[in-house]
Amino acid sequence: DTEVTQTPKHLVMGMTNKKSLKCEQHMGHRAMYWYKQKAKKPPELMFVYSYEKLSINESVPSRFSPECPNSSLLNLHLHALQPEDSALYLCASSHQGALNTEAFFGQGTRLTVV
Amino acid sequence: AQSVTQPDIHITVSEGASLELRCNYSYGATPYLFWYVQSPGQGLQLLLKYFSGDTLVQGIKGFEAEFKRSQSSFNLRKPSVHWSDAAEYFCAVAPPGNAGNMLTFGGGTRLMVKP
Numbered sequence: 001d002t003e004v005t006q007t008p009k010h011l012v013m014g015m016t017n018k019k020s021l022k023c024e025q026h027m028g029h030r031a032m033y034w035y036k037q038k039a040k041k042p043p044e045l046m047f048v049y050s051y052e053k054l055s056i057n058e059s060v061p062s063r064f065s066p067e068c069p070n071s072s073l074l075n076l077h078l079h080a081l082q083p084e085d086s087a088l089y090l091c092a093s094s095h096q097g098a099l100n101t102e103a104f105f106g107q108g109t110r111l112t113v114v
Numbered sequence: 115a116q117s118v119t120q121p122d123i124h125i126t127v128s129e130g131a132s133l134e135l136r137c138n139y140s141y142g143a144t145p146y147l148f149w150y151v152q153s154p155g156q157g158l159q160l161l162l163k164y165f166s167g168d169t170l171v172q173g174i175k176g177f178e179a180e181f182k183r184s185q186s187s188f189n190l191r192k193p194s195v196h197w198s199d200a201a202e203y204f205c206a207v208a209p210p211g212n213a214g215n216m217l218t219f220g221g222g223t224r225l226m227v228k229p
Contacts, residue, residue, distance in 0.1 A: 004157075035217075042204055042219035043158070056216065090157055102148065103217060107157040 004106035006091050012112045015081060021109045023074040023091030030096040032074040033103065034066060037088040049074060050096050081113045116141040118205050118220035126226040127195050135190040135223050137205030145207040147188040148217070149179055152202045161203075164188060165210075175199070200227045 004025045013019050023032065030051050035043035048056035049068040063085075065077040074091055088110050092103040117140045127133055139145060146165050150158040162173025169181040179190045188205060205220040 006157075040222075042222050043217075044219075045216060048216065088155070092158075102160055102163050104160075105150075105158040108155075110155065 004091055004093055004104050006089075006106035006109050008109060009107065010110045010112075012114060013078065013081065014114055015083070017081075018077070018079045020078065021076040021089055021091075021111070023076075023093075023106055024072055025093045025104070026072055027093065027104065028071075028095075029093035029104075030071055031094045032068060033092040033094075034074070034076055035090040035092065035105075037090060037108070039087070043090055047076075078111075081111075083113050086111055086113045116145060116207055116209075116218050118207055118218055120203075120205055120220035120223050122223050123221070124224045124226065126228060128228045129197050130194050133190075133192045133195045133199070133225070135203050135205075135225070137188045137190065137220055139186050139188065139205075139207050141186075141207060143210060144183060146210055147179075147181060148206040148208070149173065149177070149188075149190050150204045150206060150219075152204065152222075154201075158204065161190070195225075195227055197227045197229065200225055 007022045032049045034046040036046050037043040045058050046060045047066045052068045063080050067075040088108045090108045091106040094103040095101040119138045121136050148163045149161040151161055152158050161177045162171045162179055164171050164181045171179050177192050181188050203223045206217045208217050
């Protein structure tokens with residue numbers, strides 16, 4: 001199994017809503033990532049989890065709250081988002097601390113904030 | 115700080131023609147180098163990667179890339195393009211020694227294929 005599964009595929013939410021994005025992998029990877037991709041732009045790193053602990057936060061606003069409840073799951077909790085947060089949110093995973101490996105990406109969640 | 119430049123925002127080629135997508139990077143040492151492809155509204159699929167060793171790297175779907183240290187380049191090539199290759203292509207770098215971590219992407223090149 002070399003899949004990273006993201007749910008939901010599409011999400012429309014109001015600025016006062018609270019929602020969560022989910023990501024799951026069963027490849028035994030201990031590093032997991034959230035990337036944000038605006039339309040016609042490259043993905044940008046948001047968060048990195050290493051052994052279920054947050055290791056990198058790329059100055060992301062607090063309205064985005066990541067969580068890694070176990071080694072297979074990664075969540076992104078959303079609250080009080082703005083329309084400019086509309087984007088494709090990509091989850092990825094990789095082996096941690098192993099040389100010569102690479103990140104596997106999910107299909108993404110297309111988020112629209114209205 | 116590392117950066118990746120893909121000089122061509124759009125490229126159009128005829129089906130069956132050869133393809134070269136350019137990628138230049140700026141980094142203190144030789145980073146790990148990747149090419150990803152993304153179809154509209156989809157995630158990223160890894161085409162190939164370079165960590166060390168042979169500078170000509172073979173990937174999936176008939177793609178190859180050549181690492182040239184002197185030019186800080188990692189250009190992607192395919193000898194004969196198929197209509198299904200139409201997509202967005204991203205070159206990316208990562209710090210050596212921790213390849214899956216902290217990818218920095220270039221701006222992307224959108225490939226269009228004429229019949």
